[in-house]
Amino acid sequence: MKILKYILFLLLIVIVAGGIYFGTKDGTFDVANTKVFDAPAEVIYNNVKDFKNWESWGPWAEEDANIVYNYAEKTEGEGASYSWTSAVMGDGTMQTVKVIPNKEIDQKIIFNTPLGDSESDIYWRFEPAEEAGKTKVTWGMKGEHSFLEKVFMSFQSEDFETVLRQMYGKGLDNLEEEVGKSMNAYTVTVDGLTRYGGGFYMYNTTSSKLSEIGEKIGPMMGQLHDYMTQNNLSMAGMPFTIYHEIDEQNGTVIFSAAIPVAARVITPKGSPVLCNYMEPVNALKTTLKGKYENLSQAYAQAEEYLKTNNITVDPSRDMFEIYANDPGMEPNPANWVTEIYIPVLTPSMSGLN
Template sequence: MKILKYLFFLILLVLIGGAIYFGTKDGSFDLAASKVIKAPAEVVYNNVKDFKSWEEWGPWMEEDENMEITYAEKTEGEGASYSWTSEVMGDGSMETVKVIPNKEIDQKISFNTPMGDSNSDVYWYFEDTENPSETKVTWGMKGEQTFMEKVFMGLFSNEDFETTLKTMYETGLNNLEESVMEDMKQFTVNVDGITEYGGGYYMYTSTSAKSSDIGSRMAPMMGQVMGYMQENNIQTAGMPFTIYNQIDEANGTLIFSAAIPVRDRVITPEGSPVVCGFMEPTTALKVTLRGEYGNLPNAYTKGEEYLTQNNIQKDNAKSMFEVYATDPGNVPNPANWVTEVYIPVLKTQNPESNQ
């Protein structure tokens, strides 16, 4: 009996000591992971703001494919929420409590466990970097562990709480980056048919270059034209466009003009790098690309195929041109950029207009 009594007191001392140890152990935490993603802040933010999009990159989905998710009527913005049940991850819910578009998201997360409910704060930051096409994304959580949570993590978890949480957030940010990159790659090409382009005056500057260098040459040329127009108080009359004056497919070179429409003819000084031109009204096949400019070869290929299939002849006396219907400065996601490609065709074919 004395042995049992001593064992009882020994176990009691261990339990008291354990309670004192875990009770005095600091349970407060503030853990986060950060990653620089090669995308504008608005594009990244748009992949995070709606809870429904979390299914595409959320790290917990890899842990439990059978997780059941229930969405509230509102899934983005302040007051948005969703909940989940999982045999692996446990049950819980999350609510968005504060939003600063493209800058910050604050949320409340609740876990329902056999040890009781646990509430913490989740935060997101979307910060600009020196490169306007990149965003530093921070995802974190802060709060206070309950006594039972400290006991459980101390006795039964193979990894400490901080390592587990940070690893999960790092995985989530890597998944988010892949989702964002895939989103930005999306594009569609639509052959709109034969149409009449009205033409008109335009300010432009021209150069010759290799086909592979067009992208890097185009922006500074457009900037030069726009700068000249601003300095001389010349108003724009439409969206910028590029004219392909001469194409040498054998050598992979071309002569092209970066142009901006204007209402009237503009007389420029002799020797000015920016001059005024005029485009005659043109019958052309119109092809619309929705996506990044690197997909333009697909638009031209689709256009050429359409002409061949419908036995329509190009008007080689006129130059092909493309109009940039959206301003990338206002539309940060390249998947939403709209470019109209025009391939001049002979009028004698009396084509049916789709406009």
């Protein structure tokens, strides 16, 4: 009996000592991972803000392919929520409690565990990176483990913070891939023959290598914009580029950057910015939605359409591209719209859009 008493006494000491140890052990945690994305903050934020998008990049799907998601009526913005059921990951819910568009998202997450419900804070931060056009994205979770959770964590083979940090790192890698896909998506539509109405436009002209057009068009448009601002001239349409002469053999081009205006503008002698008038023209219209680097694909489809339909290009007129929306107002290049007009010779106006 004395031995049993001693054993019970020792067990009591162990239990008390363990209670003191785990009770005084700091259970607070703040675990995050950070990655620099080659993308604007708005594009990344627009993906993260909607819980429905998380299925495509969430790292937990790799742990349980049979995880079931249940979405509330509202899945983005303050008050948005969703829940999940998983035999592997456990059940839980998440709710968005605060958003600062393109900068911050704060959320509450609740895990339903055998040890009871566990609530923590999730946070997202979208900050400008040192390199222009890139964004530093931070995804983290902070909270405090309960007494039982501290005991449970102490007997796990893997450290809680290490596992969580690795999971967030994988999630950020997946998210980066999804964002990249969304930014590189493009479509080409050959709209068919149309009649472009023409009109007055301000312009400047240069020659360059074909590979340098992208580098030169920005400063040229900037010069036009500054001139029009200084002279109180309003845009009467979206900016466009006119291709006067293309030498594919030597890889050179002569082109103009242009902005439509409502009426003729008399410019001073020696001005680098001039005014001209484009006559109405019959043309094949092709629309690219996506990055400008995909223009070659759009031109290839336009040329194939001309060939297939035996349509002759008008050699006396210059082809041109209209930039139907402003890249400065649309951060995702997949949504940039470029309209290509190739002047054509048509026997009649039938079939024109």
